[in-house]
Amino acid sequence: MMRILLSTLFALLICLSSYAKVNVKQLRNSRLYSTVLKEYRDVKILLPNEYDDTYYTYPTIYLLDAETNFDMGIEVLSFLMDNHFIPPHIVVGLPNTDRFRDMTPVDSIMNKSIFKTRGGADDFIKTLELDVFPFIAKSFRANTQRLLMGHSYSGLFVVHAFSTRPDLFDKYLAFSPILWWNNKAIVKDVDQFLSKNSSIRKHLFISFAEEATEMLKSCKSLILSLEKKAPSDLKWHYAWMPDESHYTLYRKSLMQGMETIFTEYKYPDVKVLAEKGVEVAQTYQRQVLLNYGRNEKLPYSLLESVCVQLKDEERYNDAMAFLKYSISNYPERAESFFYVGEIYEKVNQPEEAVQFYELAHNKDKGRWDYENKYLEMQKLLNELQNKTQNNRDL
Numbered sequence: 101m102m103r104i105l106l107s108t109l110f111a112l113l114i115c116l117s118s119y120a121k122v123n124v125k126q127l128r129n130s131r132l133y134s135t136v137l138k139e140y141r142d143v144k145i146l147l148p149n150e151y152d153d154t155y156y157t158y159p160t161i162y163l164l165d166a167e168t169n170f171d172m173g174i175e176v177l178s179f180l181m182d183n184h185f186i187p188p189h190i191v192v193g194l195p196n197t198d199r200f201r202d203m204t205p206v207d208s209i210m211n212k213s214i215f216k217t218r219g220g221a222d223d224f225i226k227t228l229e230l231d232v233f234p235f236i237a238k239s240f241r242a243n244t245q246r247l248l249m250g251h252s253y254s255g256l257f258v259v260h261a262f263s264t265r266p267d268l269f270d271k272y273l274a275f276s277p278i279l280w281w282n283n284k285a286i287v288k289d290v291d292q293f294l295s296k297n298s299s300i301r302k303h304l305f306i307s308f309a310e311e312a313t314e315m316l317k318s319c320k321s322l323i324l325s326l327e328k329k330a331p332s333d334l335k336w337h338y339a340w341m342p343d344e345s346h347y348t349l350y351r352k353s354l355m356q357g358m359e360t361i362f363t364e365y366k367y368p369d370v371k372v373l374a375e376k377g378v379e380v381a382q383t384y385q386r387q388v389l390l391n392y393g394r395n396e397k398l399p400y401s402l403l404e405s406v407c408v409q410l411k412d413e414e415r416y417n418d419a420m421a422f423l424k425y426s427i428s429n430y431p432e433r434a435e436s437f438f439y440v441g442e443i444y445e446k447v448n449q450p451e452e453a454v455q456f457y458e459l460a461h462n463k464d465k466g467r468w469d470y471e472n473k474y475l476e477m478q479k480l481l482n483e484l485q486n487k488t489q490n491n492r493d494l
C-alpha cells in the first residue's frame with residue numbers, strides 16, 4: 101500500500117510539474133565568510149511563500165551540492181510545501197568550492213590525481229555550526245529545527261554528520277551515499293554509533309539506486325546495522341530504487357524521503373476522518389501545533405466532504421460532530437449551518453431546522469436556494485404550529 105501511495109504521489113508531481121513553480125520573489129542570494137575554511141561561501145535561499153505575512157519562525161532545509169541541485173530541489177520542495185505535504189521551510193542551498201574536500205569525512209587511498217583534496221568533512225561541519233547557522237539565524241526567522249540532505253558524496257557527508265554530530269540536525273536524507281569511501285569506514289562508524297547510543301531521537305532516510313557491486317554491498321551492510329542496532333526512537337527508512345541509476349534518483353528520492361519523514365503533517369483523508377471520527381481532526385490540529393509550532397486547521401473543503409458523506413450515509417450524530425467542529429473553525433461559512441438544518445429536518449426537528457436555515461441565509465444572502473429553503477421551512481413550521489393550536493382549541 102505504501103508503495104502505491106508513494107508511486108501515486110510521484111506521478112502527481114510529474115503530472116503537475118508545470119504547476120510546481122518556484123516563487124522567484126522569495127529567492128535570495130547571499131555570501132558569507134567562513135572563519136573555519138578562510139574563504140567566502142555563496143548561499144542560496146528560498147523563503148516560504150507565506151514568510152512576509154506571518155510571525156512564524158521556520159525550520160531549515162540545508163541542501164548540499166546547490167550548484168547543481170538547488171533549482172531542481174526547490175522545484176520539488178515548493179510543490180511539497182504548496183500542497184501541504186511538508187511544513188513551510190527556509191531552504192538553504194550551499195554550493196561547493198571544493199566538493200571532495202568538504203564532503204569526505206577522512207582521507208583515502210584514492211588516486212590523488214582524481215581527488216587532490218580529501219577528508220575535510222569535519223571542518224565543513226564546523227563551518228555549518230560556526231558560520232552558516234549563525235548567519236541564517238541573524239538574517240532570517242529560522243528556528244533550531246534543521247534538515248540536512250545530500251546526494252552521492254554529499255550523501256556520504258549526511259551519513260557522517262548523522263553519526264558524529266547528531267545534535268546539529270533533526271532530519272537526515274542521504275541519496276545514494278558513497279558508502280564505500282575509505283574501505284567502507286562510514287558503515288563501521290554508523291555501526292559503532294548505533295551500539296553506543298540507546299536513544300537517537302532523529303529521522304534518517306537513505307535511498308539507493310541500481311548501484312555498482314561494492315556500493316550495493318556497502319548499502320546492505322548499513323541497512324543490516326540499522327535493522328539490528330537502531331534504537332526504537334530513531335525513525336529510519338530506506339528505499340531501494342532499482343529502476344533508477346546513481347545519477348537519476350535525486351528527484352524521486354527527495355519526493356519519497358520528504359513524504360516519508362513528514363507523513364504526520366499531511367492532512368488525513370476523507371475516508372480516515374469518516375471512519376474514525378472528529379477526534380482525528382482534533383488530534384491532527386494538536387499534533388501540528390506540538391510538533392511544528394503551527395496553529396493549523398483542516399481546510400474547509402476537506403471537512404465539508406466528510407460532513408456531506410456522513411450526512412448522505414445518514415450517520416447524523418457523526419455528521420453533527422464534524423459540523424460543530426467545522427463551525428467552530430469556520431464560523432463564516434454558511435454551508436455548515438445549512439447542513440445542520442438539513443439534518444434537523446431529516447430527523448423531524450423543524451424548529452431547530454428553521455433556525456439553522458435562517459443562519460445560513462443570513463450568512464450568504466446571495467444563495468437563493470438558502471433563502472427558499474428557509475422560507476419553505478418557516479412556512480411549514482407555521483402550518484404545524486397552527487395545526488397544533490387548532491387541535492388544542494378543539
